Amino acid sequence: MAGMVIIGAGHAAGQAAASLRQEKYEGPITIIGDEAHIPYQRPPLSKQYLAGEQGIERVYLRPEKFYADKDVTLVLNTRATAIDRDARKIDLDNGDSVAYEKLIVATGSRPRILNIDGSDLNGIHYLRTIADVDAIRTEMGEAKSLVIVGGGYIGLEVASVGVQAGLEVHVLEMEERILQRVTTPEMSAYYHKLHTDRGVHLHTTTGVTGFAGDGRVAKVLCGDAGEFDADLVIVGIGIIPNVELAQEAGLEVDNGIVVDDHCQTSDENIFAAGDCTNHPNPLLDRRLRLESVPNAMEQARVCAANVLGGDKNYASIPWFWSDQYELKLQMVGFSADGDQQVVRGDMDAHQFAVFYLNNGKVVAADAVNSPKEFMICKQLVGQAVDAAVLGDPDSDLKVLLG
Numbered sequence: 001m002a003g004m005v006i007i008g009a010g011h012a013a014g015q016a017a018a019s020l021r022q023e024k025y026e027g028p029i030t031i032i033g034d035e036a037h038i039p040y041q042r043p044p045l046s047k048q049y050l051a052g053e054q055g056i057e058r059v060y061l062r063p064e065k066f067y068a069d070k071d072v073t074l075v076l077n078t079r080a081t082a083i084d085r086d087a088r089k090i091d092l093d094n095g096d097s098v099a100y101e102k103l104i105v106a107t108g109s110r111p112r113i114l115n116i117d118g119s120d121l122n123g124i125h126y127l128r129t130i131a132d133v134d135a136i137r138t139e140m141g142e143a144k145s146l147v148i149v150g151g152g153y154i155g156l157e158v159a160s161v162g163v164q165a166g167l168e169v170h171v172l173e174m175e176e177r178i179l180q181r182v183t184t185p186e187m188s189a190y191y192h193k194l195h196t197d198r199g200v201h202l203h204t205t206t207g208v209t210g211f212a213g214d215g216r217v218a219k220v221l222c223g224d225a226g227e228f229d230a231d232l233v234i235v236g237i238g239i240i241p242n243v244e245l246a247q248e249a250g251l252e253v254d255n256g257i258v259v260d261d262h263c264q265t266s267d268e269n270i271f272a273a274g275d276c277t278n279h280p281n282p283l284l285d286r287r288l289r290l291e292s293v294p295n296a297m298e299q300a301r302v303c304a305a306n307v308l309g310g311d312k313n314y315a316s317i318p319w320f321w322s323d324q325y326e327l328k329l330q331m332v333g334f335s336a337d338g339d340q341q342v343v344r345g346d347m348d349a350h351q352f353a354v355f356y357l358n359n360g361k362v363v364a365a366d367a368v369n370s371p372k373e374f375m376i377c378k379q380l381v382g383q384a385v386d387a388a389v390l391g392d393p394d395s396d397l398k399v400l401l402g
Helices: 011-022 064-069 130-140 153-164 185-197 244-248 293-307 371-380 387-391 397-401
Strands: 003-007 029-032 072-075 080-084 089-092 097-105 109-111 124-126 145-149 168-172 201-203 210-212 219-221 227-229 232-235 239-241 270-272 277-281 286-288 319-324 327-333 340-346 351-358 361-368
Touching: 003 011, 011 029, 011 097, 011 293, 029 097, 064 072, 080 097, 080 244, 097 293, 124 130, 130 232, 145 153, 145 227, 153 168, 153 185, 153 319, 185 201, 185 319, 270 293, 327 371, 340 387, 351 371, 351 387, 361 371, 371 397, 387 397
Parallel strands: 003 029, 003 097, 029 072, 097 270, 124 232, 145 168, 145 232, 168 201
Antiparallel strands: 080 089, 089 097, 109 239, 210 219, 219 227, 277 286, 319 327, 327 361, 340 351, 351 361
16 A cells, blocks of 8 residues: 655654654555664754764654654665656665655755865765764764864854864864854854854865875865864765755756645655755745755645645744854844844853844844743744844843734
């Protein structure tokens, strides 16, 4: 009997399976994943799991027993090689195939690879999977110098773990400032000072031209910017959505698998969720491809409802988070949408929120160790507000909720 098949075994896949059962679907559910692990959370990998503060059981999205109890078949260590839309089946790399009634594609994304001289040396890692982090943790125990290529959130999270573990840490960023692609100059400056104060060496406008070493990396070469000693290198220069399977099946792909507001692809029997999707956001009036856990989870819930004949729309304001040292940054919306900034709290005390307004309406916020401000801002997005109230730490933001 053909049932519901999910390709991928990350956040979206695990949530889709759970939501299908919550929606009272009683037929077969199969999850196909190319890793050995049951669906797990990726954010702790560059934070608590890398630091050894969290065991693997706490990284799993749900305990293994959940899938047995809910009669969800896990096909792990197995790669889907083709989607046969006419026959409604998935071909696998072990020679088997799985028939589907409806299909959810949750193939996620993979790290962008740095293909330069010496990039095949041992000791150069990417951070995306549990296996990646297990290898990094092992080598961190013996390393003295860590070089991180890329000054985005992943790179900075790893930097905070590395310097706290006693390593000499250098972060190399091609752009003029860290986090340049994702936040404002003011927030970049805040995190630059935070990391340098903690002992991390940050190098902007510094591109990597190659790696050197005898079988194992020993130096990172940066052209005119010189070279850096490295026992261990972690590359974090962005990700690429895994769309090849969908593309080869003839589904519409454009910077992600193109879906509508029901998470349906160009095939009525195939839905998609997570990092791999290009989806419309009516609240922001544009299409997006988001690398975001909340996006993956919510899209999975929408998929589960709609593959069963529901009529559920996906419309959420994006939000994200990053843990660095003892600080939690929570973000809602996109700061680039704002034309005015209002700071509430004390940046020097590491407890503050920056609200971003456009034409007097809240469009985004960055909140550091300020969960109340973050939660209220999620409700304020799209509303016109009094900027003076926003910026006054003695005011009650709830009055703005109306």
